[in-house]
Amino acid sequence: MPRAIERNEVQRLLDEEHGQLVEVLPPEEYEDEHLPGAINIPLKTLDRATTGQLDRERPVIVYCYDTQ
Amino acid sequence: MSPRAAWRLESLGFTRVYDYVAGKADWGSAGLPLEGTSGSATRVGAYVRADVPVCRLEDGLDEVRRRVREAGWDTCFVIDGDRVVLGRLGRAAITGTEPGTTENAMTPGPSTIRPSARLRQTVERMRSQNLSSLPVTTSDGRLVGLLLREDAEAAPVSGPQP
Numbered sequence: 001m002p003r004a005i006e007r008n009e010v011q012r013l014l015d016e017e018h019g020q021l022v023e024v025l026p027p028e029e030y031e032d033e034h035l036p037g038a039i040n041i042p043l044k045t046l047d048r049a050t051t052g053q054l055d056r057e058r059p060v061i062v063y064c065y066d067t068q
Numbered sequence: 069m070s071p072r073a074a075w076r077l078e079s080l081g082f083t084r085v086y087d088y089v090a091g092k093a094d095w096g097s098a099g100l101p102l103e104g105t106s107g108s109a110t111r112v113g114a115y116v117r118a119d120v121p122v123c124r125l126e127d128g129l130d131e132v133r134r135r136v137r138e139a140g141w142d143t144c145f146v147i148d149g150d151r152v153v154l155g156r157l158g159r160a161a162i163t164g165t166e167p168g169t170t171e172n173a174m175t176p177g178p179s180t181i182r183p184s185a186r187l188r189q190t191v192e193r194m195r196s197q198n199l200s201s202l203p204v205t206t207s208d209g210r211l212v213g214l215l216l217r218e219d220a221e222a223a224p225v226s227g228p229q230p
Contacts, residue, residue, distance in 0.1 A: 001078070002071070002074030002075060002077070002078055002085040002086065002087050003085075003086050003087065004071075004086075004087045004089050005086045005087065005088055005089075006088075006090065007088070007090065007094055007095065007098060007100075009086070010086075010088050010095075013086065019086070022073070023092070024069055024070055024073040025069070030104070031104055031105055032104050032105055032106045033092065033096075033102040033103065033104035033105075033106045034092065034102065034103055034104050035092055035095055035100075035102065035103070036101060036102070036103050038103075043069055043072060043073050043076070046073060046076045046077065046080070047080070048080060051077065051080055051082070054082070056081070056082055056083070056084075057084075058084065059084045059085075059086055060077055060082055060084060060085050060086065061086045061087075061088050062070045062073045062074050062077065062085070062086070062087055062088070063070050063087070063088035063089075063091040063092060064069040064070045064073075064091050064092075065091050065092055065093050066089075066090060066091045066092075066093040066094065
């Protein structure tokens with residue numbers, strides 16, 4: 001079950017567990033601004049092929065703009 | 069949107085999936101850097117004076133005034149132990165001579181903006197409301213610094229002068 005986390009936990013996962021950030025917004029919003037090191041896989045394109053670049057052994061942290 | 073993405077990843081066999089629900093709005097509001105074509109240079113956080121003086125509620129006014137003047141400022145923020153802004157000492161309080169503590173002289177709960185606010189829109193607000201400065205805090209109220217209108221207007225991304 002995916003776990004909702006806050007900023008401090010995001011930073012801990014990045015620092016201590018080599019977490020992978022995935023922005024799921026459309027490309028133009030990602031190009032405008034994104035968290036450092038994040039990759040872009042828009043929600044509509046999430047499938048086995050597009051997630052093939054992710055390491056399944058490491059945490060995956062997804063985010064969008066806010067809670068909307 | 070991110071909860072659906074998190075569930076989708078689990079359906080694809082990922083077992084360590086986390087949802088940063090507050091997203092990049094929260095990240096930027098905390099003063100943390102963002103990358104991209106807009107990036108941090110278009111945001112208020114890039115132009116903040118972080119050396120604005122601070123003091124505590126119980127500090128004596130005379131001592132605070134001396135320290136603020138020596139540093140070349142005419143304002144000071146009253147903060148708690150976590151740097152949360154409780155109030156502001158404006159020019160009148162700094163140049164005044166009344167004794168007492170900062171708590172007696174401060175203006176409580178000043179309006180603030182986040183470091184992630186767009187600079188262009190912030191400059192427009194400062195012009196329309198005739199503000200010479202705006203305190204910048206994180207989303208949980210901690211002081212980042214002070215945005216001076218002169219700094220904001222001098223930034224290349226602030227738009228033309230009216």
